[in-house]
Amino acid sequence: MDTYKDIWYVKLLHEFPHLNFSFKETNSTFEPENKSYQESLILWAAAPVAFILVILFLASCCLCIQCVKKKPQKPPRTTCIRIVVAIFIIFSIGAIAVGFFGNEQVSKGATEFYDALKDTNQTLGDISVTVETIADVVERINGPAGVQALKELVSKSGSAANQTLGVILIQIEELANKTKTDIDSVKSDLPGLLLLKFSKEAVDVEFIRWIVTIVLMCFSLFILLTTSLGCYKKSRCLLMTSVVLGFFGLLLVWTGSGAYLGISVGASDLCYDPDTFVESLGENKAEKDVIREYAKCQVNKGIPSIFQQDIKNAFSEVSRANTTLDKFINESLKFFPVANITRPVLFMRQQLDYAFGNVTSLGELLDCRTLHGDYTKAVEGVCQTALVGVALLLLMLPFAGICMIVVQCVLPRIWYLTGKRRGYRPVDDSDPFCHRPPPYNGYGTMEADRDRGGARGSCTLEYYRDLRRSADELDAEERVPMNDSPPPAYHPGRFPQRYDIE
Template sequence: MRVTRSAAVGVGFYGNRETNDGVHQLIYSLDNANHTFSGIDELVSGNTQKMKVDLEQHLARLSEIFATRGEYTQTLKLMQQMSGNIIVQLSGLPVWREVTMQLTELSEQTGYVEHYRWLSYLLLFVLDLVICLVTCLALAKRSKCLLALMLCCGMVTLLLSWASLAADTAAAVGTSDFCMAPDTFILNTTQGQISTEVIRYYLHCSQSTSSPFQQALTTFQRSLTTMQIQVMGLLQFSVPLFPTAEKDLLGIQLLLNASETSLHQLMAMLDCRGLHKDYLDAVTGICFDGIEGLLFLGLFSLLAALAFSTLICAGPQAWKHFVTRDRDYDDIDDNDPFNPQARRIAAHNPSQGQLHSFCSYSSGLGSQSSLQPHSQTISNAPVSEYMNQAMLFGGNPRYENVPLIGRGSPPPTYSPSMRATYMSVTDEHQMHYEFPS
């Protein structure tokens, strides 16, 4: 059972590590995708704000300055038209705000569930080890109360193991269904929020697949290039005639340069390679490390359930063995110095443990009050007389603590040192328990 428990704990820790790695990889991929989508929305909203507000303010002031020059006014109208084109192209890009909120919520829920799942399995591992060690201690100490307590704890842990096995199996089955067709699941989930063409572009990301943002980004870049050329022409020809227009023209030039930088960042973020890599990492974390960890956790739960079932079945047998061993000492005299229970009692009661006689006081007192031993020290009576006396008082020759009738010496089977001890104890009893006639 200890081998099974150790194997179960090892499998459980390995599965827990695999599940943690898969979930952490999923959370990392979700955070990266969330950061990318948030960056796209910020760039789109920032460029739209620049074109609608900042550029319009500069163009309005320049229109007042160039009111007397029709060719400059036509240039400003062309720039206003280009900024309108940029706004239209930016508004055609998908808005990832709802997707970002869903990814943020999914990442937080996944981290929350994973934290408590890891903590619960860790506590279950510790509980299994504690019950195993305390059960071994109860068997070594032959403690019935401790064994009964561990049997109750084992029953509770058995139920927890079966519940864990059911949860792991359900999670593994659900995850396997997702891993059979993850693209279809994501398409169905994002339906109505993002166009199918955009989702397929990120899911497959092949060289043959054209980017759905290519036209919008190309128009954005051409419009910026046209506006920059017009601003450079105005700076070259209109500033000598209208010096007050230089400040606004330089402001427009800085704005267009910042928009061009944002355009390059937007093109990099909208490229499918980064998001597709995050998607593959998330699917790998779920469908490989995640499912493998769930299977190992299920195996751990199964082994733990079998181990605790064995413990609960073997507990009553150990209990019966305790009772049988206790009954083996019921027919032995408590004052017998060779009785293990008497040794344990003597260890707790030193006053009684220091008696070193080979016969009990009760039997000695009763025999000496009625029968006085002879004065001879050593008797050479045949062995048959000793056996007859032993059979008379106990029916079993091993009751050697029964006093011998008509004899003052120990049986001939004792050694000389034991005879001397027996005679000294007999004399001491006669001195203390002598009654007047």
């Protein structure tokens, strides 16, 4: 028979140290109900969360430093920094894409496990129905239409018939009861609770895990896309939004990494020795022995030894009951006509044949190769298909988390260097066409402030007189004396003619 063989990373994760909350080493055997074992898995799950909390604290300090830092006068280039951020964003998106594949692999493995579980439960259900059917057949054989009807007929035929045929009917009744006892023994030893613990709640837990992982990765993609847009547009608002959302995203990503780390360690402990855990599901020694028989079914082995004798006895007893019924028919010819016993004998013959067929079917259902195949499929679904997906998530989520940490550390710097800076631009004070008024001192008077330099000092009354003097040199025919009036408007090519008002 095909048997499960563990893979290398199962051994690697199984060898991780298992420590309880007191940091004392515990057994690495998969025992989900053991408190110390639960604590060891919780510690592994909490390690990535503690790591990201420290990183987020340091990133918050860096962000505060960037906020209070003095802005540079000359805007520096941010192209190189934004290219670095783009590279890490691409790495993060690639890791999340692989994470989507890993999530589907986990779901696929869970589906294989539940399909095998469904087949096993179907087989166990068929066994239970067959056992109950045989018990009903035995009751019908011994009921008023079978043995009881023949007893009444024999009792009316005299004491001689009663002594001869009554003993034969008692033998048939005892053989039928022994068959029922053997079948009840099979039912009592059958591990009915073998897989009932993995019921609909486990299916619901897997669906919740799948949904939460999808939402987590989609939220991380949204953060990365927001960051990309903010860096492309150099938008301080989008960059700050990315920083704030990135804090939550990092916390969620590393929390998910911790959860999958704990799941990986626990699943590896299970897959390292699944037979021992499955055997522990039996409630008594007989059930545990049966589970061991099915978990370690050999190539040419059929019915497990614990059931083999009961099934063999049931076959023998049904056959002997048929032979005894033939003997009863032959002996009854001495006491009454065959027509008197035809109906009850035919009914008993049908029921005995029906019982023989059900015993044969029960033996086929109890064949270890059927249930062992379902068991192997279930273990492979968990320990190969699903665990591969968990391993991918365990690798890709931390990798994406590290890339996002780098992005979160660089974003405050980009935010610091990005955006418009308001201030005065240097102007040419000698430009005669700059739009600025002359200085006013007081109300209604214009007085030159010769001591002021720069843009205001150039727009004085004397400046306008010099300007007018230059215009007079260009056009000697037009000489307009200057007064304290505002400067004339300029037309392209020349100043318009002005007239003094006497």
